[in-house]
Each structure stands twice: as structure tokens, then as C-alpha cells.
Amino acid sequence: MSKLIDIPVKVEVYDTLSEWEVNTGEHGKILPKRMKGRFRTLKNFGMAIWLIYFIGPYLRWNGKQAVLFDIPNQQFHLFGLSLFPQDIWVLSLTLLFFAILLAAATSVAGRVFCGYFCFQTVWTEVFTIIEGKFEGNTPQKRAKFQAAPWTIKKVSNKVAKHSIWLVIAMLTGITFSAWFTDSFQLWADIFSLTAPLPVWIVMGTFTFFTYWFAGFMREQVCFWLCPYARLQGVMYDQETVLPAYDAERGEPRGKLSRQESKNQGACIDCKLCVAVCPTGIDIRKGQQEGCITCGLCIDACDSVMDKIEQPRGLIRYASYKELYKGIPTVPLIKRPRVIVYSLIMLLSVIGVIYGFSTFSPTEFSVIHERKPLFIRMSNGDIQNKYTLKLLNKTDSSLEIRYQISGLEAAFIDGLDKTYIVEPGKIVPVTALVRLPMNQQGKETLHDIRFTATSVNTNDISDSYDAVFITP
Ligand code: SF4
Numbered sequence: 001m002s003k004l005i006d007i008p009v010k011v012e013v014y015d016t017l018s019e020w021e022v023n024t025g026e027h028g029k030i031l032p033k034r035m036k037g038r039f040r041t042l043k044n045f046g047m048a049i050w051l052i053y054f055i056g057p058y059l060r061w062n063g064k065q066a067v068l069f070d071i072p073n074q075q076f077h078l079f080g081l082s083l084f085p086q087d088i089w090v091l092s093l094t095l096l097f098f099a100i101l102l103a104a105a106t107s108v109a110g111r112v113f114c115g116y117f118c119f120q121t122v123w124t125e126v127f128t129i130i131e132g133k134f135e136g137n138t139p140q141k142r143a144k145f146q147a148a149p150w151t152i153k154k155v156s157n158k159v160a161k162h163s164i165w166l167v168i169a170m171l172t173g174i175t176f177s178a179w180f181t182d183s184f185q186l187w188a189d190i191f192s193l194t195a196p197l198p199v200w201i202v203m204g205t206f207t208f209f210t211y212w213f214a215g216f217m218r219e220q221v222c223f224w225l226c227p228y229a230r231l232q233g234v235m236y237d238q239e240t241v242l243p244a245y246d247a248e249r250g251e252p253r254g255k256l257s258r259q260e261s262k263n264q265g266a267c268i269d270c271k272l273c274v275a276v277c278p279t280g281i282d283i284r285k286g287q288q289e290g291c292i293t294c295g296l297c298i299d300a301c302d303s304v305m306d307k308i309e310q311p312r313g314l315i316r317y318a319s320y321k322e323l324y325k326g327i328p329t330v331p332l333i334k335r336p337r338v339i340v341y342s343l344i345m346l347l348s349v350i351g352v353i354y355g356f357s358t359f360s361p362t363e364f365s366v367i368h369e370r371k372p373l374f375i376r377m378s379n380g381d382i383q384n385k386y387t388l389k390l391l392n393k394t395d396s397s398l399e400i401r402y403q404i405s406g407l408e409a410a411f412i413d414g415l416d417k418t419y420i421v422e423p424g425k426i427v428p429v430t431a432l433v434r435l436p437m438n439q440q441g442k443e444t445l446h447d448i449r450f451t452a453t454s455v456n457t458n459d460i461s462d463s464y465d466a467v468f469i470t471p
């Protein structure tokens with residue numbers, strides 16, 4: 001990280017404006033104004049990604065649920081692939097990728113995850129849109145609605161708002177459960193009131209917290225409860241670009257009528273940037289703890305600049321270095337932190353691709369009986385005992401035939417028939433291998449290979465190398 005000293009500093013104007021404001025909810029709920037703009041479009045796109053959450057559990061693949069976290073059977077099904085606890089490293093690498101992506105995004109552009117994608121932001125946005133429809137979509141209209149006497153219309157609007165909130169909250173809860181169980185069966189179980197108790201508990205918990213957090217707590221969840229909001233500060237550096245007010249250009253602020261004055265800055269003090277902020281921040285007071293870097297204040301100010309025919313960017317994404325010291329932001333490819341994050345993400349992706357490309361539909365192991373390692377038969381033959389275990393990781397039954405190679409003179413008991421292995425199951429098979437006395441030679445270890453081949457599918461075959469032991 002670069003040093004703060006040795007750099008020409010132009011912070012005076014910012015120092016005079018800076019004011020640390022923390023919105024702890026004492027001024028009531030925020031009802032932000034909605035405006036079109038580049039960052040609003042980006043936010044809408046981020047919100048739309050959440051449709052996957054609601055649609056995902058209903059996707060089918062080969063007649064089965066395409067994505068299913070089957071916790072009771074310790075399996076994760078993904079479009080025909082079944083991952084078991086031993087494959088958890090692939091999921092861990094996937095999670096690592098997203099964790100580092102989050103850190104990288106924060107390091108580059110602050111809390112963009114919060115601003116554009118976080119479920120709390122998205123659900124709050126949806127809930128406030130609904131509230132605006134029924135109770136007025138500006139603070140003034142809402143205040144008028146609240147102050148109005150309790151007429152039938154007011155009561156019905158309140159009931160409608162809370163009913164829609166509750167339906168969304170319940171859908172959120174049911175959908176969460178649907179990722180962990182058969183989604184269509186879940187709906188049937190809910191309507192027939194036969195769903196298992198854990199489903200009701202999960203559903204009820206999600207419904208309650210969605211309704212409470214998005215409907216009532218809103219931005220206060222970020223302030224009081226979210227650990228990521230607390231952590232993100234340590235991921236910033238002087239190169240991180242954040243929505244910031246260019247005070248040098250904007251100050252001294254003043255009404256539009258006084259704009260012709262030569263001492264007047266570009267800010268016309270319209271406060272539109274404050275009106276659109278979902279967390280109630282006046283970005284002109286400097287960076288604030290509650291800022292989720294959503295860029296909506298940029299859209300608002302750009303629209304004002306367009307109207308008064310001034311260049312856009314009075315509020316813009318800018319780094320500390322650029323704004324306070326007049327030094328251009330270092331390109332991403334020259335930032336060590338970004339390079340390290342990118343390398344970790346690249347390695348994670350390579351690992352995940354390797355994991356999926358070498359993914360085996362079966363897991364085959366052979367356990368050699370240890371006590372005793374071998375038995376000498378009455379006729380002098382030596383017998384070794386093995387337990388064969390084949391895990392079926394496909395979503396259909398496999399009919400398995402076992403074979404042995406490398407010990408051609410041996411007699412085998414237990415592998416003369418095929419075995420049906422159901423999806424996700426292991427069928428242990430005991431094999432007794434006997435080597436006649438005249439074939440034993442002087443060596444004590446003899447290589448032996450067990451092969452498991454599916455006879456009802458063409459391309460599934462797995463093998464395991466073991467040893468046959470003689471005295
Ligand atoms: S200050 Fe601007 S970027 Fe920050 S939360 Fe408010 S609108 Fe979003």
C-alpha cells in the first residue's frame with residue numbers, strides 16, 4: 001500500500017465538509033426516491049439474478065431435481081452429478097472462489113455486493129416498492145398517508161401491503177427449503193399439512209426474518225447485524241473506488257439562481273442525492289459507514305448535472321488518491337492485492353474444472369483383511385480375503401460385475417455373479433482369493449487388480465490395485 005506522506009495533499013475542503021453520520025434508525029424508515037440511471041439498471045440486473053433462487057429448485061434433469069442438497073443422505077446433486085462428502089473439496093474450492101471474488105470486488109469498488117446483490121438490499125428494495133404502491137412513493141405522500149384518519153381505504157391498503165409482504169416472505173422460506181428436498185413434493189406436503197417438522201421450522205424462521213428484516217429493520221440490519229458490513233473496511237485501500245462527492249468542484253454549494261456567481265460550485269444543493277439514497281446518507285459529508293456503494297446518488301446527481309448543463313461526475317466512483325490527492329488511480333493489473341486475489345480465483349477455477357472433468361461416477365475401494373493377512377489351507381493353498389466396496393455416484397442403479405487380473409492361477413470365490421448397486425449406495429462384497437501351493441513362488445507380495453464394470457451401462461468401469469500376500 002502506498003504511503004500517505006510524500007503525496008501532495010488537498011484535503012482541506014474535504015476536512016471542512018466531513019461529518020461522520022451514523023443512521024441508527026432514530027429518524028424512522030427511509031423511503032428512497034427511485035430514478036432511472038446507469039447504476040439503477042445495474043442494480044436491477046443484480047436483483048434479477050435472485051430469480052435463480054426462486055426458479056432453481058424446480059429445474060429437472062433426467063426426470064429428477066437438477067440441484068438438490070440432500071443433507072440426510074449427505075449428497076449434493078448437480079445436473080446428474082452426485083457429489084459425496086469425499087468430493088467436498090470441489091464445493092470448497094467453489095466457495096473459496098466466491099469468497100475471494102467478494103474480497104476482490106470490495107477491494108476494487110467497495111461494498112458493491114451490498115449495493116447491487118445482497119439479499120437484504122434486494123428484499124428491502126422489493127418491500128419498499130410495494131410499500132410505495134400502497135402508502136405513497138415519496139416521503140411526503142407517505143407522511144400524509146400515515147397522518148390520515150383510519151378509513152376503510154387506509155386499512156385495506158395496510159392489509160394489502162402486509163399480505164403481499166407475508167406472501168413474499170413465505171415464498172422465500174418455502175424456496176429455501178425446496179433446495180434441500182424434492183421441491184414438488186414439498187408443496188404437496190405443505191398443502192396437505194404433512195411436511196416434516198424441520199421444514200415447518202425452517203420455513204417459519206425464514207418467513208419471520210424476511211418479513212421483519214425487509215419490512216421493518218431494512219438498512220438497520222446492515223448496521224447492527226451484518227458481519228460483512230463490519231469487515232469490509234479492512235479490504236479498502238487508497239486505490240479503492242467508491243461513490244464520492246467532488247467537493248473541489250461542488251463547493252461552495254448554492255441554489256441554481258446563484259450559479260452565475262463566480263465563486264459558486266457545481267452543487268446546487270437540490271439534495272436529490274440524499275433523496276435517492278437507500279440508507280439515508282448525504283454523500284457530500286464524505287464517506288459514511290452506512291454507504292453500500294450502490295451508485296444511486298451518482299445517477300441522481302448526473303441527472304441534475306445534465307439538466308443544468310454541467311459535466312457529469314460531481315458524484316462519481318473515485319479513489320481516495322484521486323479525489324484527495326489528485327493522483328490517478330493505479331490500473332487494476334498493477335495492484336498487488338488484485339493480482340493476488342485473481343491468482344487465487346484462477347487456481348480455484350482450475351481446481352473446480354479439474355474436479356468436474358475427472359469426476360468419476362463410481363468410487364471403488366478394496367480392503368484387504370488384516371487379521372489374518374492370509375490363511376494356509378489344509379492342501380497348502382494360500383487364501384487372502386478382500387472386501388470390495390463400490391459407491392454408485394450416478395442417479396440410476398448399476399449392475400456390477402467384478403473381475404481380478406494379475407494373478408491368473410488364482411481361484412476366486414464370491415465374484416461369480418453380478419451385484420445391483422442403487423444410486424448413492426455401497427454394496428460390500430467379500431472375495432476369497434486362493435493361490436495353489438505350486439504357484440506361490442518365492443515372493444511374498446503379488447500384484448493383483450480388481451475391476452468393477454457396469455454391465456447395464458457401457459462406459460462405467462473402475463479398478464483398484466491391491467496385493468496378494470503369501471508367507
Ligand atoms: S451514498 Fe450513494 S452510493 Fe452510498 S448508499 Fe447512498 S446512494 Fe448508495
Ligand code: SF4
Nearest residue numbers: 267268270271273301
Ligand atoms: S444531487 Fe448533485 S447537485 Fe444535487 S445536492 Fe447532490 S451533489 Fe448537489
